[in-house]
Amino acid sequence: MRDMKRITNALALAVFWIAGLTTVVVLGAVILYVFVNGIGHLNLAFIFTKPHGVNAEGGIWPMIVSTLYVTGLAMVIVTPIAVLAAVYLAEYAVQGRLVRIIRFAADTLAGVPSIVMGLFGLALFVEGMGFGFSVLSGALALSFLMLPIVMRTTEEAIRAVPKFIRWGSYGLGATKWQTVSRIVLPAAMPRIITGLILATGRAVGETAVVIFTMGTMINTPLFPSDPGRSMTVHLYQMAMEGINLPAAFGTALLLMVMILFFNLSARWLLRRNRRMQG
């Protein structure tokens, strides 16, 4: 009886170990596979030249520019709105129906499938407002995708700021806005930036939204009204058409490197901040 209990326990624990380690193995497999196949193709010429020919030979510079452009613009649009929205929810809002509606809307927005967001961007920005397939349309659609993410991380960051710091500020006669802008937001800044970086990483990897808003044209965008093709869309098209697989691997690797960079720098920032606070 006692042996049974011990054996069952050991078996169950083994299963949990396997489940836990499987996630690491899968991540390792995906990263290793993309790395091994892509590293041979990744060089300066691949990054800094334009593609040419039917097989999209050459580099992927226009896609890199398009990706960074649309993501950067989306971040510029979403940051002030999302941060101030989080300030409202964390500092000003009184619990009630209004706040419940806002939170439900944010959750819904976070759950909207990216293809729906893409069609929405197509209907409103590309066709409705006449922006056409452009970096601006893509950035606006992406900003709706990023809004709930940045709102949530920022709200958590603001709530993590100790209450007594606020009391100290009020005690000196500061107004609410003075307290928020000069005391609370600076204290929450590292975690807010962490959230922004994570949302940016998410936007860089987004495909279904940008394919219907920024378009698929290979172009190095200069103005926000120019069309472009993101790296994800490029990878998708090359993979589905089965053309130029080495370049597809190179694109995938560069995409993974960018996203790993975003994620790791966010983690690093968070850890450094935690250490500084003791």
Place this chain on the structure above:
Amino acid sequence: MTDEPRMEDMPSVRGEVSNLKLVSRATYFKEAALKNLFLLCAFMAVAGVALIFVFVGYRGWPIFSEVGAGNFLFGMEWLPTEGLFGILPLFVGSIVVTVGALLLGTPLAVGAAVFLSEIAPPKVRSIVRPAIELLAGVPSVVYGFFGLLILRPIVADLTGGLGFGPLTAWIILAIMIVPTIATLTEDALHSIPGGVREASYAMGATTWQTISRVLLPAAKIGIVDAIILGMGRAIGETMAVLMVVGNAPGFFRGMGEPLSTLTSQIVMDMPYASGMHRTALFGMAIILFLVSMGLVLTVRLLSRLREETS
């Protein structure tokens, strides 16, 4: 505003009473204006949901009014060139792909969460947790690429087809929903007070008995929440599914036979669709939007239930 100190009520520290009062009134209005500005920003989330509903709905509505909700939702055939816009096969495809992914992914994700929260030594945990977070960050198109080149040939050998089909999609989606379910399950396990575990161990229970009879039942609603959100992720996933599922808009015929889902069909058809075909694609987007909204609503109702019971 009422519970916060206002400048008008406070004695001046510098003795410039009148001057300070004047500035204070301006400050008071500024504060009120700022508060409303922030409220407006927060309302952008509501505006976003409303805009999506209005604009996608406006484009998709004719499919309900002209083709008919019955023909659209319950039509058995998707043949846009012949004017048949039945999305039932696509909807069933989405369900098949999602359910299979949940069956494969949930045990793995819950197992990983239990491992992280109850079993793993700190050193192992510091490797596994970042791995799960990074898995969430991998773009879906990269998962699709991986599935297309690595999994598809393996599945092709197993099932005898080309490897495009539900089985490949299940495996890829299962991997993709693991981070969602695992993170939320771990949160649910963390919210169980430590004393509960100690009580169980004190009665001579093994780790497995504590997990299976005490912790998992206690975290039940949290785990259900996690699975529902994982389901939302799976049903809305587009690119990865699109690249491995085969895109044949018929009913499920087998694990290795091509299939199509709502999301994958939208991306496949959108570049060339026009007229009512295009409208139908927007109609499918409305359905997807309503489904994802319904799942979020379910999670909220569940969490209210949890608050009431505890």
